[in-house]
Amino acid sequence: MQQPGLFDSSPIPARNHSTSVMIAPTFESFRDAAREMLRLNRSPDQIWWVETDEAEPPGSASTAQARVSAQFVKIAQFVACHASPDRWTLLYRVLWRLTRGEPYLLALSGDPDVARMRRYEKMVRRDLHKMKAFVRFRQVSSVAGERFVAWFEPDHAIVKLAGDFFVRRFTNMRFSVLTPVGCVHWEGEGQLVFTQGLSAAVKLADSLDDLWKAYYENIFNPARVKVDAMRSEMPQKYWKNLPEAQLIPALLLAADARTDQMIQAAPQVSVLNCGSPPEGYQTVLQRSVQDDSRPALARIADATRACRACELWEPASQAVPGEGTPKARIMLVGEAPGDQEDLLGRPFVGPAGQLLDTLLAELNATREMLYLTNAVKHFKFRVTARRRLHQRPQAREVAACRNWLLQEIEVVNPQRIVCLGATAAAAVLGHPIRLRDVPPLGFELQGRQVMPTIHPAAVLRAADPSSKRAHLRADLQQALLGLI
Amino acid sequence: MRRVYFSAFSPIPDASSALPLKPPPLIREHRLYQADWLLRFYGFNAQEITDSSTNAGMLPLDIDPKLAWALNHREVFPIDLNRAPREMLLRIPGLGTKTVKQVLQIRRWQKVRLRDLIMLRASVKKALPFIICADHHPGTSDPATAALRSQLARPTLQQSLVFE
Numbered sequence: 001m002q003q004p005g006l007f008d009s010s011p012i013p014a015r016n017h018s019t020s021v022m023i024a025p026t027f028e029s030f031r032d033a034a035r036e037m038l039r040l041n042r043s044p045d046q047i048w049w050v051e052t053d054e055a056e057p058p059g060s061a062s063t064a065q066a067r068v069s070a071q072f073v074k075i076a077q078f079v080a081c082h083a084s085p086d087r088w089t090l091l092y093r094v095l096w097r098l099t100r101g102e103p104y105l106l107a108l109s110g111d112p113d114v115a116r117m118r119r120y121e122k123m124v125r126r127d128l129h130k131m132k133a134f135v136r137f138r139q140v141s142s143v144a145g146e147r148f149v150a151w152f153e154p155d156h157a158i159v160k161l162a163g164d165f166f167v168r169r170f171t172n173m174r175f176s177v178l179t180p181v182g183c184v185h186w187e188g189e190g191q192l193v194f195t196q197g198l199s200a201a202v203k204l205a206d207s208l209d210d211l212w213k214a215y216y217e218n219i220f221n222p223a224r225v226k227v228d229a230m231r232s233e234m235p236q237k238y239w240k241n242l243p244e245a246q247l248i249p250a251l252l253l254a255a256d257a258r259t260d261q262m263i264q265a266a267p268q269v270s271v272l273n274c275g276s277p278p279e280g281y282q283t284v285l286q287r288s289v290q291d292d293s294r295p296a297l298a299r300i301a302d303a304t305r306a307c308r309a310c311e312l313w314e315p316a317s318q319a320v321p322g323e324g325t326p327k328a329r330i331m332l333v334g335e336a337p338g339d340q341e342d343l344l345g346r347p348f349v350g351p352a353g354q355l356l357d358t359l360l361a362e363l364n365a366t367r368e369m370l371y372l373t374n375a376v377k378h379f380k381f382r383v384t385a386r387r388r389l390h391q392r393p394q395a396r397e398v399a400a401c402r403n404w405l406l407q408e409i410e411v412v413n414p415q416r417i418v419c420l421g422a423t424a425a426a427a428v429l430g431h432p433i434r435l436r437d438v439p440p441l442g443f444e445l446q447g448r449q450v451m452p453t454i455h456p457a458a459v460l461r462a463a464d465p466s467s468k469r470a471h472l473r474a475d476l477q478q479a480l481l482g483l484i
Numbered sequence: 485m486r487r488v489y490f491s492a493f494s495p496i497p498d499a500s501s502a503l504p505l506k507p508p509p510l511i512r513e514h515r516l517y518q519a520d521w522l523l524r525f526y527g528f529n530a531q532e533i534t535d536s537s538t539n540a541g542m543l544p545l546d547i548d549p550k551l552a553w554a555l556n557h558r559e560v561f562p563i564d565l566n567r568a569p570r571e572m573l574l575r576i577p578g579l580g581t582k583t584v585k586q587v588l589q590i591r592r593w594q595k596v597r598l599r600d601l602i603m604l605r606a607s608v609k610k611a612l613p614f615i616i617c618a619d620h621h622p623g624t625s626d627p628a629t630a631a632l633r634s635q636l637a638r639p640t641l642q643q644s645l646v647f648e
Binding site for chain 2 (some may be wrong): 104107108109110111112115221223224226259262263265
């Protein structure tokens with residue numbers, strides 16, 4: 001007769017009823033054996049789990065079914081890799097309790113069995129994580145070709161779990177990871193090959209070790225030493241297979257001294273050794289304006305670029321200086337640059353400029369024979385939703401810019417000045433005029449002939465372009481007469 | 485911006501003298517992260533953290549920000565692990581989000597005991613004065629806040645630079 005238990009009615013199992021169960025040290029083998037034991041209703045203390053390599057192949061004997069949560073299976077797969085010999089007993093005990101009246105057991109994280117199972121799982125996961133971080137491959141050449149080989153010493157049998165990671169990470173490398181608990185080999189394609197673990201450590205080294213160590217030594221920050229954090233992230237048990245770890249003790253010992261040295265070598269002045277600050281745009285322009293060795297027109301152009309006499313410089317992209325033959329006999333003065341001129345920095349390149357080019361070509365002339373400039377050197381515009389609309393410069397702005405125009409006239413010294421539009425004529429003459437009041441031969445100004453006419457843009461805008469065009473063409477023809 | 489990262493200044497060779505020479509205590513970085521976690525995962529608001537900071541809004545370096553808040557709000561404690569809602573459990577010093585989640589799971593089935601906290605690897609010493617559970621009560625004789633603080637404060641760490 002069996003003795004009743006103290007706290008419940010179940011009888012205390014007799015010791016001589018305990019059985020040895022032979023399993024291979026894998027999760028699958030344990031699972032099949034445990035199903036069978038559950039079917040036979042063997043309580044955990046009746047079973048003695050024995051690991052052997054000659055166990056029956058998994059799945060052969062078991063037809064029994066046992067239902068447990070997927071959560072348990074997932075944890076058990078990790079726990080099965082743990083090195084502790086009591087893991088099978090632990091797993092079966094939890095399994096027994098889950099199937100015998102405590103289905104909620106996994107929720108009780110404070111239960112000693114659950115806590116230990118969770119701890120084992122965590123240890124295996126951590127070991128797996130560290131293996132991914134601390135495997136150091138070395139290149140090995142042999143008759144079979146190049147190969148990357150690593151020696152690693154994990155605490156638990158995690159090589160099978162880690163294999164997939166290394167294949168994903170180094171798919172096109174042929175590699176072997178050798179450990180005491182199993183080896184994994186990859187040929188760059190096909191299937192992963194697992195072999196028995198090696199009992200003796202493999203010594204590996206390659207030419208990149210020194211480079212890697214030099215890199216590690218140089219990125220080590222002596223002012224940021226956290227020994228505890230370092231020891232936790234990079235446990236010392238892994239150090240012997242990490243080439244850079246040999247440097248750590250010396251680096252740590254020198255850390256304080258290096259920090260002190262930095263403090264003592266502190267600079268006494270508050271100026272960084274970067275030289276003087278770079279010169280501003282205005283300074284550079286001013287110097288080139290005053291440089292006597294440069295052509296006068298180029299100096300005037302730079303002066304207009306630096307000009308701040310009116311407000312137009314600010315929204316404009318750049319100043320548009322005059323261009324053409326420096327000793328031209330005919331000078332063409334427009335009103336102000338337009339959108340295209342502003343972007344390119346050259347006068348008469350927009351639609352009006354193209355019309356001017358066409359008319360000049362009809363009269364057997366080109367713009368290279370002339371000097372072209374504008375009364376105002378910056379683009380004045382109003383921003384609309386789609387474009388920048390040209391605006392006529394005011395008398396104030398024309399007056400501010402007149403200085404540059406007069407200097408250009410003086411330097412180029414043309415015999416004839418063709419003013420395109422009333423604004424240009426007013427700028428050249430110094431007083432406003434009406435185009436319809438202009439005498440046939442224009443005005444006389446300091447020995448020069450000033451011939452105002454309409455602006456090419458007026459032709460483009462006109463309701464009757466052909467007559468305006470003829471008017472402009474006739475005026476230009478007269479202006480070019482005898483001088484081209 | 486999903487989250488903030490803190491990095492304590494560390495001196496570099498040949499730096500400008502406008503920069504400080506000495507690194508700040510690295511624990512400050514840790515305290516900032518703790519405060520950030522309280523905001524992101526523990527339902528604290530910024531006001532609560534700055535209110536319990538000591539001098540001129542600086543986080544205390546010897547105790548963590550949650551403990552600092554708990555010491556300033558002794559009237560809320562002790563909190564009963566078996567009854568309090570999740571928001572209150574998250575306020576207990578020494579209990580993290582994972583521990584709280586597991587405590588809530590355990591108490592669906594059975595009373596939470598001190599043994600559970602020990603098994604969960606919570607900071608039991610830190611939590612003890614602030615909790616009630618099935619086999620623990622901090623007692624009616626409240627220790628003075630200052631005494632409690634000095635008892636729970638982090639000892640000044642001497643980093644040993646040599647590995648044994």
